[in-house]
Amino acid sequence: MKITSFEHYKEVYKYSVEQPEAFWAGIADTFKWRKKWDKVLEWNFKEPRIKWFEGAKLNITENCLDRHLDTIGDKAAIIWEPNDPKEDHRILTYRQLHDKVCQFAHVLKNNGAKKGDRICIYMPMVPELAIALLACARIGAIHSVVFGGFSAQSIADRIQDADCNIVITADGSFRGNKEISLKSIIDDALVTCPSVQRVIVLTRTRTPVAMIKGRDVWWEDEIKKVETQGTKECPAEEMDAEDMLFILYTSGSTGKPKGVVHTCGGYMVYTGFTFDTTFQYQPDEIYFCTADIGWITGHSYIVYGPLSQGATSLMFEGIPTYPSPGRLWDIVDKFKVNIIYTAPTAIRSLMSFGDDPLKAKDLSSVTKLGSVGEPINEEAWHWFDEKIGHGRCPLVDTWWQTENGGHMISAIAGVTPLKPGYAGLPLPGVQPVLVDETGKVIEGNSVSGNLCIKFPWPGMLRTTYGDHERCRQTYFAAYPDMYFTGDGCLRDEEGYYRITGRVDDVLNVSGHRIGTAEVENAINMHSTVVESAVVGYPHDIKGQGVYAFVVAPNKKDDEELTRKDIMMTVSRIIGAIAKPDKIQFVSGLPKTRSGKIMRRILRKIAEGDTSNLGDVSTLLDPAVVDEIKAGAL
Numbered sequence: 210m211k212i213t214s215f216e217h218y219k220e221v222y223k224y225s226v227e228q229p230e231a232f233w234a235g236i237a238d239t240f241k242w243r244k245k246w247d248k249v250l251e252w253n254f255k256e257p258r259i260k261w262f263e264g265a266k267l268n269i270t271e272n273c274l275d276r277h278l279d280t281i282g283d284k285a286a287i288i289w290e291p292n293d294p295k296e297d298h299r300i301l302t303y304r305q306l307h308d309k310v311c312q313f314a315h316v317l318k319n320n321g322a323k324k325g326d327r328i329c330i331y332m333p334m335v336p337e338l339a340i341a342l343l344a345c346a347r348i349g350a351i352h353s354v355v356f357g358g359f360s361a362q363s364i365a366d367r368i369q370d371a372d373c374n375i376v377i378t379a380d381g382s383f384r385g386n387k388e389i390s391l392k393s394i395i396d397d398a399l400v401t402c403p404s405v406q407r408v409i410v411l412t413r414t415r416t417p418v419a420m421i422k423g424r425d426v427w428w429e430d431e432i433k434k435v436e437t438q439g440t441k442e443c444p445a446e447e448m449d450a451e452d453m454l455f456i457l458y459t460s461g462s463t464g465k466p467k468g469v470v471h472t473c474g475g476y477m478v479y480t481g482f483t484f485d486t487t488f489q490y491q492p493d494e495i496y497f498c499t500a501d502i503g504w505i506t507g508h509s510y511i512v513y514g515p516l517s518q519g520a521t522s523l524m525f526e527g528i529p530t531y532p533s534p535g536r537l538w539d540i541v542d543k544f545k546v547n548i549i550y551t552a553p554t555a556i557r558s559l560m561s562f563g564d565d566p567l568k569a570k571d572l573s574s575v576t577k578l579g580s581v582g583e584p585i586n587e588e589a590w591h592w593f594d595e596k597i598g599h600g601r602c603p604l605v606d607t608w609w610q611t612e613n614g615g616h617m618i619s620a621i622a623g624v625t626p627l628k629p630g631y632a633g634l635p636l637p638g639v640q641p642v643l644v645d646e647t648g649k650v651i652e653g654n655s656v657s658g659n660l661c662i663k664f665p666w667p668g669m670l671r672t673t674y675g676d677h678e679r680c681r682q683t684y685f686a687a688y689p690d691m692y693f694t695g696d697g698c699l700r701d702e703e704g705y706y707r708i709t710g711r712v713d714d715v716l717n718v719s720g721h722r723i724g725t726a727e728v729e730n731a732i733n734m735h736s737t738v739v740e741s742a743v744v745g746y747p748h749d750i751k752g753q754g755v756y757a758f759v760v761a762p763n764k765k766d767d768e769e770l771t772r773k774d775i776m777m778t779v780s781r782i783i784g785a786i787a788k789p790d791k792i793q794f795v796s797g798l799p800k801t802r803s804g805k806i807m808r809r810i811l812r813k814i815a816e817g818d819t820s821n822l823g824d825v826s827t828l829l830d831p832a833v834v835d836e837i838k839a840g841a842l
């Protein structure tokens with residue numbers, strides 16, 4: 210939605226909360242439906258039961274592909290830049306992308322995929338990853354993408370939870386100077402996944418892989434078969450607005466990751482609307498989101514949002530520091546990128562290399578900047594604004610979550626005022642509230658509390674896969690009739706929102722969501738560990754680091770070796786992204802008499818702030834605190 214001024218925003222916002230159904234129907238009207246809805250919205254946050262555009266029929270890929278063919282068929286839909294700058298980049302126009310999606314949709318069908326099947330995708334950042342998502346959506350199969358940094362065990366957990374019958378992967382992936390054997394990780398995962406009948410393997414690194422007869426097939430061979438069959442077009446499956454589009458697993462404060470479920474109609478409307486609104490996208494702009502499609506940002510803002518709006522989405526296989534810390538700026542220069550959407554952790558990491566990597570890079574094409582995934586500190590905000598935006602580009606700090614589907618609180622580029630460190634004002638249709646510990650809504654400005662949303666928006670999660678009660682418990686039980694985000698937040702004197710971070714036991718490490726309970730479970734799997742407690746601490750680059758307090762009485766004399774063994778255990782169980790930055794061996798954990806770990810104390814110690822640990826007299830063994838303090842890393 211094009212918003213022309215701050216005044217205009219205020220009008221639109223007012224209308225969107227006073228008449229939400231009319232507002233969203235108006236937005237939904239800009240999409241292509243096979244049949245329009247009977248009812249815009251039906252909801253209650255008690256069960257919860259949320260239905261948007263009930264009765265409507267559509268296929269999201271017709272909105273992302275087919276409807277653009279007559280108008281912008283030859284426009285670049287995806288520009289792909291490989292990990293190695295010496296390899297050729299690729300450009301897929303909307304027409305080419307459409308054809309490839311249809312082709313691969315046939316491959317899926319030939320391999321037994323049907324509407325409603327769950328398909329696990331574990332792939333490098335290559336165009337075929339986007340094609341795989343869209344091909345699933347084309348035939349009504351539900352994709353469950355697993356980020357390439359997760360271990361075999363994590364993949365197996367996700368495949369089993371969703372009962373997937375097909376896996377799409379690649380032989381390997383290139384990340385900087387590393388090569389990762391994706392297929393062999395999948396092979397390890399599948400030992401415990403009898404539901405998987407078929408593995409489709411894309412060739413990327415041509416590292417040797419085991420291809421199991423009757424189960425594994427090459428992507429390229431299957432495409433050839435479709436070409437021989439001569440089938441081109443693949444008509445899109447007609448989906449109900451509330452049919453599942455995908456599952457994406459995300460960490461919470463307890464237990465294993467949950468499968469957040471998004472549905473076809475609402476998610477399409479919400480991601481398209483927010484992409485267009487937040488970035489005020491113009492038809493000739495090149496848009497570059499540096500996220501990985503393994504996370505929600507990639508789903509919503511590399512694939513579905515930009516494509517439904519006919520944008521050119523640049524996809525990058527590698528990492529910002531390879532082969533040099535100027536790589537992102539080389540890409541911007543090479544493709545004359547207009548909009549850069551990245552994470553504070555990337556900005557902080559690139560900042561640390563100073564100005565040298567920026568020399569001789571032409572960044573004059575850049576018009577808008579965006580940040581996502583974690584609070585952005587002011588130093589990083591200003592660096593991004595000055596060095597990359599040259600002080601002339603709006604920098605939107607977009608706050609949202611996997612569960613939200615798309616941007617919730619964010620400045621609108623060039624329209625709403627910017628405040629470093631602040632996500633700003635809610636987007637149209639979003640109704641945030643702050644509540645205190647007792648659940649009382651905190652009115653007025655210059656206040657802080659727990660951030661909730663009191664009215665549904667089309668992109669919100671509908672359930673957690675296979676366990677609706679868990680969805681209710683996690684998001685809708687803390688405060689009656691509200692969605693609880695898990696974030697703390699302040700609203701300043703002008704009503705601008707600043708996200709202060711999670712108030713639960715979820716960490717945000719380099720913009721990746723990690724549950725402390727998950728990491729503890731993984732550490733506790735190590736043979737010498739009796740118990741452990743994991744907390745976050747401020748980390749210059751990662752935002753938060755992982756600090757583990759570990760009780761391991763029978764550990765080897767060589768503590769450093771045991772540390773490495775524990776790290777390896779966490780890598781095996783979750784993935785390298787969850788490895789603790791610090792492991793402190795302790796003789797016991799500070800516990801209350803009822804056996805509850807006092808995390809507050811551990812957090813303070815991890816932060817290096819031991820001056821005021823508060824009352825420790827209620828602890829079972831107060832002496833342990835002194836020991837932990839003395840041994841802090």
Ligand code: WTA
Pocket residue numbers: 459504505506580581582583584585606607608609610611612632694695696708710711717720721722
């Ligand atoms: C945090 C990522 C501050 C927040 C899109 C949220 C942010 C969690 C911001 C969701 C931001 C995300 N400012 N914090 N702009 N964006 N967060 O599900 O704590 O991976 O709850 O979604 O990241 O992480 P998720």
